[in-house]
Amino acid sequence: MYVSVKGGEKAINNAHSWLSEIRRGDVNIAELNIKQISEQLTLSVDRVMSEGSLYDKDLSALAIKQSRGDLIEAIFLMRAYRTTLPRIGSSKPIKTSKMLCLRRISATFKDIPGKQKLGPTFDYTHRLLDFKLLADGEYEKAKIEKYDDKEIPHVLSFLNKEGLIQKEIPSGRTSKDITRNPINFPLTRSERLQSLSRGDEGFLLGLAYSTQRGYARNHAFVGELRTGYVEVQFEIPELGIEINIADVMFTECESVNQFKGSKKIPAQFTRGYGLVFGQLERKAISMALVDRSMRWREFGEEYLGVAAQDEEFVISHCDNIQATGFLEHIKLPHYVDFQAELDLVRKIREEYKKNEQRT
Amino acid sequence: MQNKSRKQWLSYLATADENYLISLWDNLNMKIEYNWLREPEIGSVMVQGKAGATGDNFNVGEITITRCSLNLDKKIQGHGYVQGRNKYKSKIAALCDALMQTEKKEIIKRNIIDKLIKYKNNKRNEILSKTEATKVDFFTLVRGEDK
Numbered sequence: 001m002y003v004s005v006k007g008g009e010k011a012i013n014n015a016h017s018w019l020s021e022i023r024r025g026d027v028n029i030a031e032l033n034i035k036q037i038s039e040q041l042t043l044s045v046d047r048v049m050s051e052g053s054l055y056d057k058d059l060s061a062l063a064i065k066q067s068r069g070d071l072i073e074a075i076f077l078m079r080a081y082r083t084t085l086p087r088i089g090s091s092k093p094i095k096t097s098k099m100l101c102l103r104r105i106s107a108t109f110k111d112i113p114g115k116q117k118l119g120p121t122f123d124y125t126h127r128l129l130d131f132k133l134l135a136d137g138e139y140e141k142a143k144i145e146k147y148d149d150k151e152i153p154h155v156l157s158f159l160n161k162e163g164l165i166q167k168e169i170p171s172g173r174t175s176k177d178i179t180r181n182p183i184n185f186p187l188t189r190s191e192r193l194q195s196l197s198r199g200d201e202g203f204l205l206g207l208a209y210s211t212q213r214g215y216a217r218n219h220a221f222v223g224e225l226r227t228g229y230v231e232v233q234f235e236i237p238e239l240g241i242e243i244n245i246a247d248v249m250f251t252e253c254e255s256v257n258q259f260k261g262s263k264k265i266p267a268q269f270t271r272g273y274g275l276v277f278g279q280l281e282r283k284a285i286s287m288a289l290v291d292r293s294m295r296w297r298e299f300g301e302e303y304l305g306v307a308a309q310d311e312e313f314v315i316s317h318c319d320n321i322q323a324t325g326f327l328e329h330i331k332l333p334h335y336v337d338f339q340a341e342l343d344l345v346r347k348i349r350e351e352y353k354k355n356e357q358r359t
Numbered sequence: 360m361q362n363k364s365r366k367q368w369l370s371y372l373a374t375a376d377e378n379y380l381i382s383l384w385d386n387l388n389m390k391i392e393y394n395w396l397r398e399p400e401i402g403s404v405m406v407q408g409k410a411g412a413t414g415d416n417f418n419v420g421e422i423t424i425t426r427c428s429l430n431l432d433k434k435i436q437g438h439g440y441v442q443g444r445n446k447y448k449s450k451i452a453a454l455c456d457a458l459m460q461t462e463k464k465e466i467i468k469r470n471i472i473d474k475l476i477k478y479k480n481n482k483r484n485e486i487l488s489k490t491e492a493t494k495v496d497f498f499t500l501v502r503g504e505d506k
Contacts, residue, residue, distance in 0.1 A: 053420040085403040093407045118493040147491035168411030175417050190417035244370035246442035273411045
């Protein structure tokens with residue numbers, strides 16, 4: 001029997017009023033505006049766009065403000081908004097080799113065409129709290145230097161020439177959109193990459209770390225990491241003309257992994273791939289490592305039964321909105337379910353008592 | 360009309376900084392008669408990537424887009440497909456697209472399109488010159504035991 005329970009409306013309304021007030025905080029302190037968030041908390045904004053799977057800085061900043069800085073709640077808001085948008089179409093595949101790079105590094109080759117460029121990075125900072133930021137609005141200005149505006153080729157394309165690394169050749173299979181079609185295991189790599197790109201950074205980081213520690217050991221190098229703007233090309237349906245409809249920031253990571261060869265393939269390096277919205281290199285690297293570990297079947301590697309190799313485990317649990325939806329729903333009223341369990345336990349205990357008295 | 364130049368102006372209009380485009384348009388103070396074919400609507404476009412940059416296509420995520428279409432008369436249509444959710448930006452883009460097909464072409468080109476090109480080039484130069492300043496120059500230290 002299903003019993004519906006009513007009530008609590010006033011409590012809910014009043015709880016939301018208090019939420020509104022507490023979100024505002026001390027009214028003697030200036031209110032945050034959306035532009036302040038999108039300009040100064042850029043990496044939070046990027047994370048919400050990436051895991052919310054929608055590139056729109058203002059919306060992301062609004063979601064962060066509305067959620068009091070709870071990023072998973074903000075991602076939830078972005079996902080919910082995303083579902084209300086009519087899909088106008090699909091872009092042409094982006095060309096990351098034509099990226100306007102803010103940063104481009106390789107941990108495998110020192111001297112590369114286009115050179116190593118650090119960009120605005122936390123790397124090599126001392127991780128000491130900077131109390132100057134507490135005191136005043138002073139900041140250092142970026143330095144500038146003369147440049148050559150040349151396309152920066154992908155580092156792994158050099159290894160490609162020698163045949164030392166597995167090539168990425170299109171299989172010709174069309175990729176299903178996992179947000180519009182139910183997923184069926186085993187997945188194509190394209191479907192896995194879509195899930196990973198919108199997956200939870202923390203979850204992917206943990207899994208990637210597990211592969212480094214020896215669970216499906218795949219000693220990975222960062223062949224290349226780049227962050228910058230890429231032109232998104234889209235064909236206007238009315239005109240049949242392809243235009244640069246948007247400029248979007250991406251971080252791309254290509255990992256290079258040791259591979260001793262198998263019955264199918266001679267010894268060569270293999271690769272994993274990470275591509276995410278925004279400047280999120282921890283996530284891009286994690287994605288590349290987890291992508292690689294899930295490719296064991298393709299390379300004829302042994303299945304070691306570890307989490308990072310198990311696509312059903314990884315893909316079913318990497319989405320933080322699915323996860324939090326199911327996890328957090330257990331705090332909502334379950335009175336009836338629990339009442340039934342309570343009755344059952346009481347009944348069992350009574351029977352147990354009766355049996356004990358008999359013996 | 361050449362598709363190549365239309366492709367170019369539509370691209371600069373689509374990716375323009377919305378505040379900048381709006382200020383350029385408002386400064387022109389043009390009164391244009393038009394009819395809606397499609398009023399501005401917000402939607403999304405799914406962005407595709409390639410596995411390993413060269414392999415199979417996959418869906419990365421969506422971007423917000425606003426589009427509208429209008430005509431000045433029966434012959435001339437303008438389409439405003441722009442990045443983001445600004446309906447006014449989309450309308451300006453459609454009007455500019457339409458006007459670029461009329462005798463007002465020069466005014467729009469000089470006062471809007473050329474300025475958008477310059478704005479974007481400046482942004483690009485700024486990024487490239489800052490990135491260049493963070494280029495690593497390696498040098499090797501001569502170690503004692505090699506002597």
